[in-house]
Structure formats: structure tokens, C-alpha cells
Amino acid sequence: MTRTTASRSFTSLLRDAASKLSHPLLPDDYLHLLNPLWSARELRGRVVEVRKETETAATLVIKPGWGWNGSYQAGQYIGIGHQVDGRWHWRSYSLTSTPVQDDGLIAITVKAMPEGFLSGHLVNGLAAGTIVRLAAPQGNFVLPDPPPARTLFLTAGSGITPIMSMLRTLDSRGDLPDVVLVHSAPTESDVLFRHELHELAERHPGLHLHEQLTDAMGMLDLANLEAVCPDWTERQTWACGPPAMLDAAEVLWTSRGLADALHLERFSVDLEGAGGEGGTVTFSRSGKTAVVDGATTLLLAGEAAGVVMPFGCRMGICQSCVLPLKAGSVRDLRSGTEHVAGERVQTCISAAAGDCVFDV
Amino acid sequence: MAISDIKAYAHLTPADVEALGKELDALRREIEESRGEKDAAYIRRVIKLQRGLEYAGRATLFASLFPPAWIAGTAMLSLSKIIENMEIGHNVIHGQWDWMNDPEIHSSTWEWDNAATSESWKHSHNVVHHTWTNIVGKDRDVGYGLLRVTRDYKWKPKNLAQPAVYTLLALLFEYGIAFHDVDVSAVKKGRKTKERAKEQLRDMRRKIGKQMTKDYLLWPALTGPAFLGTLSANFTANVVRNVWSNAVIFCGHFPDGAEKFTLAEYETETPAEWYLRQMLGSANFNGGKLLTFMSGNLNHQIEHHIFPDLPSNRYAEIAVRVREICDRYEIPYTTGHFLVQYGQTIRTMLKLSLPDSMLKATSDDAPETASEKKWELRAEREKVAA
Ligand SMILES: Cc1cc2nc3c(=O)[nH]c(=O)nc-3n(C[C@H](O)[C@H](O)[C@H](O)COP(=O)(O)OP(=O)(O)OC[C@H]3O[C@@H](n4cnc5c(N)ncnc54)[C@H](O)[C@@H]3O)c2cc1C
Ligand code: FES
Numbered sequence: 001m002t003r004t005t006a007s008r009s010f011t012s013l014l015r016d017a018a019s020k021l022s023h024p025l026l027p028d029d030y031l032h033l034l035n036p037l038w039s040a041r042e043l044r045g046r047v048v049e050v051r052k053e054t055e056t057a058a059t060l061v062i063k064p065g066w067g068w069n070g071s072y073q074a075g076q077y078i079g080i081g082h083q084v085d086g087r088w089h090w091r092s093y094s095l096t097s098t099p100v101q102d103d104g105l106i107a108i109t110v111k112a113m114p115e116g117f118l119s120g121h122l123v124n125g126l127a128a129g130t131i132v133r134l135a136a137p138q139g140n141f142v143l144p145d146p147p148p149a150r151t152l153f154l155t156a157g158s159g160i161t162p163i164m165s166m167l168r169t170l171d172s173r174g175d176l177p178d179v180v181l182v183h184s185a186p187t188e189s190d191v192l193f194r195h196e197l198h199e200l201a202e203r204h205p206g207l208h209l210h211e212q213l214t215d216a217m218g219m220l221d222l223a224n225l226e227a228v229c230p231d232w233t234e235r236q237t238w239a240c241g242p243p244a245m246l247d248a249a250e251v252l253w254t255s256r257g258l259a260d261a262l263h264l265e266r267f268s269v270d271l272e273g274a275g276g277e278g279g280t281v282t283f284s285r286s287g288k289t290a291v292v293d294g295a296t297t298l299l300l301a302g303e304a305a306g307v308v309m310p311f312g313c314r315m316g317i318c319q320s321c322v323l324p325l326k327a328g329s330v331r332d333l334r335s336g337t338e339h340v341a342g343e344r345v346q347t348c349i350s351a352a353a354g355d356c357v358f359d360v
Numbered sequence: 361m362a363i364s365d366i367k368a369y370a371h372l373t374p375a376d377v378e379a380l381g382k383e384l385d386a387l388r389r390e391i392e393e394s395r396g397e398k399d400a401a402y403i404r405r406v407i408k409l410q411r412g413l414e415y416a417g418r419a420t421l422f423a424s425l426f427p428p429a430w431i432a433g434t435a436m437l438s439l440s441k442i443i444e445n446m447e448i449g450h451n452v453i454h455g456q457w458d459w460m461n462d463p464e465i466h467s468s469t470w471e472w473d474n475a476a477t478s479e480s481w482k483h484s485h486n487v488v489h490h491t492w493t494n495i496v497g498k499d500r501d502v503g504y505g506l507l508r509v510t511r512d513y514k515w516k517p518k519n520l521a522q523p524a525v526y527t528l529l530a531l532l533f534e535y536g537i538a539f540h541d542v543d544v545s546a547v548k549k550g551r552k553t554k555e556r557a558k559e560q561l562r563d564m565r566r567k568i569g570k571q572m573t574k575d576y577l578l579w580p581a582l583t584g585p586a587f588l589g590t591l592s593a594n595f596t597a598n599v600v601r602n603v604w605s606n607a608v609i610f611c612g613h614f615p616d617g618a619e620k621f622t623l624a625e626y627e628t629e630t631p632a633e634w635y636l637r638q639m640l641g642s643a644n645f646n647g648g649k650l651l652t653f654m655s656g657n658l659n660h661q662i663e664h665h666i667f668p669d670l671p672s673n674r675y676a677e678i679a680v681r682v683r684e685i686c687d688r689y690e691i692p693y694t695t696g697h698f699l700v701q702y703g704q705t706i707r708t709m710l711k712l713s714l715p716d717s718m719l720k721a722t723s724d725d726a727p728e729t730a731s732e733k734k735w736e737l738r739a740e741r742e743k744v745a746a
Contacts, residue, residue, distance in 0.1 A: 021578050023570045024471035029464070030411050042464055086400030088461040315631075317668050318486035319455035319467040334385075335392050343461050344468055 028066070036131040037065025043134040048105065050126055053192050057111040057158065058123045059096060064106060064134055072099050072106075072137035074169040075162040075238070075265070079135025079342070080108065082121060088133060089118045090342030094162035094240075094265070095137065100172040109192060111158035141238065141265040143169075148236040149177055152229055154249060156184035156212075156220075156241030160192050162265055163240060167200060167207075176204040180229045184212040184220050184241070222248050233258060240265040279355040283307045284326060286360060298323075298330060298347035298358070307360055309347060316349035323347055328356025361723050361731050362496050362512045362620040366629075366636055368732040369619070370691055380689055381632025384666060387681055391670050392459070400460050402673045406447055407465070414440035417597075418579060424589030433590075437597035439654075442604055444473045446656025447672060453478050454486060455669040476538035477567045480560065484541035490668050494613060494641035495621045501613065502620065504529065504540060508712045509705075510620050510729045511722070515715040522713035526706075533602035538564050604654070607702055611645050612661035614705040616727040617694035618643040638665035639686065644679070644695035651698065652676065662693065704728075 018027040032039035037046060045062040052058050064070075072078075077094040093108035112123040143151075143166050153163045160183055170176040185191045191211060201209045210228045212220045222245075225232050233256060239249050246264050253262040277294030281301050290305040292298075299321055302309040312320030316334060327341045331353040338353055339345045347358075363369045367377055417436030423429035449472030451457070457465045471478050484500065492498035496512040503509045507526060508519045529536050542560045546552040575594040583590040612618070619640045629637065642665040645655075652659055660675035663682055670678065686693040695701075708728045711719065721727070725734040 020570070021574060021582070023574045024473060024567075030415065033408055033411060083400070083460075083462075086395060086397045086460055090461075312483065312487035313491040315491070315634075317490050318482060319453070319458065319669070320482055320487060322455070322458070322466075322468045335389055337392070344458065344463075344466060346455075 035065075037063070039065060040067030043067050043136065045106075045132050045134045047126055047128055047130045047132060049128055053109060054111075054190055056123065056190075057109060057192055059107050059109045060122065060126065061097075061105055061107045062132065062134070063104060068134070068136075070099075070102075070104070073142040074098060074165040075142040076137040076139040077141075077162070077265075078106070078108065078137050079133075080122070081133030081135070081342070082118060082126070082130075084118070084121055090133075090135070091118050091122075092267075094139075094141075094165065096161050096164045096168075098165055098168040098172050100169050109158070109161050109164070111192075139265070141240070141263060142166075143238070146175065147177060150231070150235045151177070151179045152232050152235040152237040153179065153181040153183075154237055154239040154241070154245075155181070156245055157190075158192065159239075159241035159245075159265070159267065161240075163238065164193050164196075166238070167197075171200060171204070176200075176206055178206045179204075180208045180210070180232075180235070182210045182212065182220065182225075182228050184214055184245075186215045187213055220245075222252050225252070233261075236261050236263070238263045238265075240267070243268055276354045279328070279352040281305075281352050282355070282357045283360050284357055292352050294331070294351050294353065295333070296351055297333070298345070298350050298352065298356075301352070302347065302358070302360070309360065311348055314348045316346055319346065321346055321348045323358050323360055326357040326359050329353045330356055361733075362510070362622045362625075362729055363640070363731050364622045364624040365732045366621070366625055366633055366640065369730075369734070370636060370640065370689075371735075372636075372689065372691075376689060377630070377632045377636055380685065380691075381630070381635055383685055384632075384635050384682075387678065388667055388670065391667070391674055391678060395459055395671060395674075399671050399673060400457075400462075403448075403452075403457050403460075403465060403671070406443065410440050410443040410448060413437075413443070421579070421590045421593050422583045422586060424583060424586040424593055430589050430593055434593040434596050434600075437593065438600040441473060441597050441601040442654055443656075445601060445605055446608070446658065447653060448472075448656075449474065449478075450485075450656050450658075451672045453482055456671045458669070459671075473571070474537075475534040475564070475568045475571055476541065477563055480541035480564065481537065484537065484543075486668070490665070492626065493638055493665060494619065495623060495626050497623060498626065500540065500543070501609075504536060505543075505545065506536075507709055509614050509709055511712060511716060511719065511726055512620050512729055515712075519713045522709055526709055530603050530606040531599055533606040534598070535568070538568065608655045608658050610705045611698065611701045612642055612658060614708060614728065615643045615645075615694065615696070615701040616704045616708075617692060618728070620729040635666055636691070638662070639682075639691060639693075641665070642694070643701060644693075645698040645701045646695060647698060659698070662695075 015027065022030060026041050028039035028041040036044050045064045047060050048063050049061040050058050072095060077092045079090050079092055081088045081090045093110060095106055096109045097105065097107035110119050110122045112120045141162055147170060155163050188194065197209060201207045239246060239262065243266065246266060249262060253259055278292050281290045281292055281298060283302055283305065286307050288305040288307050290301040292301045299309050299311055310321055312318035322344045324344050325339060325341055329338050329340045330345055330350045331338050333349050333351055367374060413436050417433045417440055420429050420433035420436065424433055449470065452465055452470045453467050455467040458467050463469055489499055489501040494502060496502060503513065506529060507522055508515065542557055542564060543552065544557065547554055547557045575598065576591055579594060580587040580590040621637055639662055642661045644662050645659045647659045657672035657675045658664060660679050663675045663678045666682065683693055723729050724731045725737055
């Protein structure tokens, strides 16, 4: 047995023993009251720095607490939970830090969306020291190791974030082969990480930068991609940006029979009709679906589709029917409140508000 | 014979009852919309206080050979167990804090410091008791299958032992409610499979085993030479919590004026009539801030039964509004001093250990139960007297 596994199994023995004393809670439930980061039950992080990047975007540097195992791949995203007015709200953000730099810190870069609920809070309302909740890194929008000989990064707006982590990682490893970055933003001052990108391009002759400043130059026309990247058909491409751009890229690459060479990351869930009435309810674990109107409860929808749904009173008072909403949105029929992914909802009094996915 | 026609009993027209329901719906929405940071901070503060108190108590018990330390440690641990079960556990499991979307303070994940598993409690309490509140033969909390607390139940010779049975139930309350949900009678009646009951018994044994290991083996052992002192302190704290939570719960539905209902009433019930049943079937007791807190806000039993999933810290303000509504609709609002309410409960329980032949009132007009016939009977009696 190696030393580290020996010490790890000692720690887990200790945890086991301690949890017999704290039953039915975990030691973490007491410890996090002393230091919010001392809990592996719920991943938490402390915001150590909020760095303004542009007028509307900021980077949050976060120190994760216990339970964070430190490993992630450039391009992956994490979940961030932030409490606003007593409620925890969850959103996903790509990591912009690099896993190579091992200082125990991670970073995300958030762009405040006009009319958006949480992003504005994260960019403008967060002080250093704030405790946030974290969900473990995930996603397969990642580079293979070693990276492909020729790469195209096609990004727009905040879509640069996962790519930034990739570039920083390649840079840290000192292995930045032939890379073309085509990035769109309205003006120079809107380009995230602009200074660093130019500095990288200076240091790495293999990195070619094309900035499409759309206020002056108009939108990038993908039909004319050759103009900015003549050999794009011979490159592995990672694209991240607004849905319209990604949809267009998908059409183009597929029409050239190159679908395999295109890797996409979508920031907005492509579920239909969010906030509307009714939709398709997917029960992911049982693999069943139901198309429902905005008045049918999710409990009835699930049962009609043959899913074994938990329930008790069927009238909204006992909480036996609560299930986690994985994606989409639902409406509480009693109060009219909308619930979004990451929340737990009472299926007996909620109906689909657009397409949604439940984990049963 | 308990209430079968709730509108007749309350002298309300169907339109009145519907209007009452609308008012209560609006009140619910108003509270829901105003939940916020202050409420979230409240429950976090209570959790911190309780866990601090628990560990201060357990730490003090390292010196439990020294009597003042035994007393202080036992007191802190008793308080912490009461708070954990009542203001935190019971209310979190009701989903009162689910709106925070905090996975650590959520009805779907909470496990409490009690012999009953949260899962079984959710069924026996949230579903059975809160849905079928005070319906004789349906709500198993009406006497817990052990006690005759209303003369709607036929007297049986075993009821003579009620005083002793009740004392034992109060002392061992947590085991009583753990076993309550296993409901062996349902197996006999074919409403539950033997396998399911076995499964429930296994879960119950597992939880009780862990609870006992913690309180009666590990913590005492950790305090070394003070083993016996800590053991007796932990035992005392569990019993204190049992007796207190039993008293509070019995004050919710068994004092005079907390009415009972028949299945016929339930079968035709509208949502607004459901509210009305909760109001007529529950009883409050008056209390200052401390008593309110230590009873987990269950001195606002009426408000809790109308809105079981609204945050407990708001019941006091909801109570003002509910009382005003009751006054306007001339619906009785049962409340009184804690000792009076508990006294009535004990009196009923003692009295009903006797056969009906020794009782004066009938189940149409008795202190603990009545029916819509009560008004006719009273009018007739007045006529005779005149
Ligand atoms: C895998 C993944 C990675 C991501 N990585 C990043 C990242 O690195 N950086 C980043 O900034 N974002 C990222 N996002 C997006 C992020 O998760 C949020 O969706 C985004 O920050 C918006 O959140 P919000 O709460 O502000 O907006 P929400 O309130 O959720 O609204 C979503 C959108 O709807 C629009 N909207 C809301 N209300 C209205 C209304 N009444 N009328 C019209 N429009 C409305 C908003 O403008 C916004 O665009 C990522 C998303 C995913 C899925
Ligand atoms: S089944 Fe009781 S709350 Fe949904």
C-alpha cells in the first residue's frame, strides 16, 4: 500500500467513526458552521477575487473547499450556486483557469446578460469572501492530449471562456501548435482577455488571431470562413458562442461531411418553449417521455407515461413527490412561480413550462 | 358521531366556505411572495444555535461525574434535541424551507435525530395525518391506535389501562412514532404486504440501532470514566424530548373544541372545506416567544394545519390574520393557556378510559367531539327547559 492510500484510508476510517457520533448528520454538517469550506457533503467555494474584465464581464477566482478533488480538463464547466434573497440559484460556467497551474484556485468568467437574473449578480454584486456552492466539473468540450496538429477555435462573446482555459493550458505546457482563433465581439473593449490573447499570439508564432469586431465589420459570414481561415476544412474545430452561430456552424460542417471535426459547447439550453405552457417531459432514468399541456401535473404526466413516480397526499402538502429538475422549467400551479433546472419541485402541483427533464 | 357536514356545523353556506378558501389562498400567496433573506437567515441561525448547544452539552458531559456538569450538559442536550426535532426537523421535513433550494435544508434530504426515519415520518405524519386530519378511522394520530381520545371510538376493556399506556407512550414517544408507521393492523386488513412491513421494520431497527449506538455507547465511551454519567444524561435528554414533544403534539388536536370528523365529510370535501376542517380540527395554545420556539411554533397548530409548508417563523403573523378571518366568519378558534389545553387532553384521555355507560355526554355534543346535530340537540334541550 502506498503512503497516500494508507493516509487516505485512515482519513476515511476517521470520517466513518466521526459520522457514527454525529448520526444522522455528517461531521461536515457541524464543521461547515465553523468554516464554510469544511464540508465534502456540499461542495462550497470562497470567492477570493472578483476581477473586472470588460464593462460587463468579470472573472471570479474561487478557492474550493473540501470535497473538491482538483482534477478537471480545460474546456469543462462547473455549476455555481449563489444565494439571492434567501434562495439558491444555480447556473453553469466554463472554467477559465488551467488545471496545469496547481495553486488550488479555479476561475470562471461571467458576462452579465441584459435581463438575465444571476449573471448580473455575479458580475456586479459579489464581494471577495462570498461563499458560493459548486457542482463538480463536467462536460466533454475538451481537447485531446496531445492536441491536434491543426486547430480552429471559433468563438463569439462569452463563448471564449472554455477556449481561454484551453489556450492557457497549451501555453503552460509550452505546446501550442498551429491554432487559429476566430473571435467575434462588438468592439475592441468588449473582447474578453484581449490583452492576454495578443500577448499569447506574440509569444507563440503558431497562434493566429482574427478579431471580428462586429460593430465596425459586421457579423462573420460563415459562408466566407475561407477568408479568415483558408484551411478550416483540415482543422479540428471547437466552437462556442450564441445559438445562431453554432447552428450555422453545424449546418456548414455537416454539409461538407465534416461533422466529426466540429465540437460544440452551447451556453443556452436548447429546450423549446421555456416559460411557456406545457411541453415534452422527459424522465431520463426510465427513458420515458410525455407531451403535456400547461395544466397537467407532472405527477399525472409521469404516471400516464408509466413512470413509477413517488407521491403522498397529491395535493401539495406532504413533499413526498419532490423530484430534482434536471433541465427546463416548470410552473407551480398554486403560486404561478417558475422553477428552473437545479431546483427540486413538487410534481403533484407543478406543470411543464416548456420542455423539461426529470431524473427518475 | 363526529362531524359529517362541516358547513352545517359551522353555519356557513357553500359560498361562504368558498370565499373563506379564496382568502386563505391569497394569504398563502402573500406569505410565499414575501419569503426572503430574513427567513433564510432565521433557519440558519436556529440550526447553528442547535448544533452549538448540542456540542456544548456533549462537551460538558465529559465532566458528568461532577453533578453540576451533569445537570448543565443534560439541560443543553435536552434543549438541543427538542429544537432539532421540533423547530428544525418537523418543519424542514414539511418542506417549509424547500423554497430556499438549499440541498442541506430540504425535505427530500433531511434526516432527524429521532428513532423514526424521516421517510416513515413523512408518510405517517405529512401524508396520513395532515391529509386526513381528525377523520375518525383514517387519521391514525387520533389516539395512535393505542388510546381512546374521542368517544367516537367504541370503548374496549383494554381502555381501562389508558393512564399507564399514555404514560409509557409519552416517555417512549420517539419509538411510538417510529413504530406507528409500520402499522401492523394494515397488514392484517390486507392493505399492506407482509414484505413491505418487514422492510419498514428493518429500516426502523437500523435507525434505532444507530441512534442508540450514538447516545448510549459511543458518546459515553468517549467520555471514559464518566461513561455512566453521560449515558444517563443522554437517556434523560431523550426522555425529556419525548415527554415535551408528546405534550405539544397532544395539545394540537385533543383539547376541547378540536373537532373530529367522519369519512363521509372527507369524501365530498372541496379544497376550501379542507381548510375549514383543518381549522376546526386543530387547537392552539398561547405562548410567549420562548414557548413558541420550544414547541417548534406548533402552538400555532391551526395555522400549521392550514399551511403546513409555510415557514414556521411566519406562523405568528399568519395567526393574527387567521384569527381575524375566523372572527369575521364566526368560526371557533380554539386556544388557551398551555396548561389548560394539556389539562383538557389528559382529562379526556382519563375520562374515556371508562365505558360510555359511565359518561354523560354523547359523541354529538361532548367536550372532545361533536357533530352538526349538536345545534338541534341544544335547541331541543332549551325548549324542554323553557
Ligand atoms: C455549459 C455552459 C457553460 C457556460 N459557460 C458560461 C461562461 O463561461 N460565461 C458566461 O457568461 N456564461 C456561461 N454560460 C451561461 C450561464 O450559465 C447563464 O445562462 C448566463 O450567465 C445567463 O444567466 P442569467 O441568470 O443572467 O440569465 P437568466 O435569467 O437565466 O436568463 C437567460 C437568458 O434569457 C434572457 N432573458 C431573461 N429574462 C428575459 C426577459 N424577461 N425578456 C427577454 N429575455 C430574457 C436573458 O437575457 C438571458 O440571455 C454557460 C452555460 C452553459 C450551459
Ligand atoms: S404528493 Fe404530497 S406534496 Fe406532492
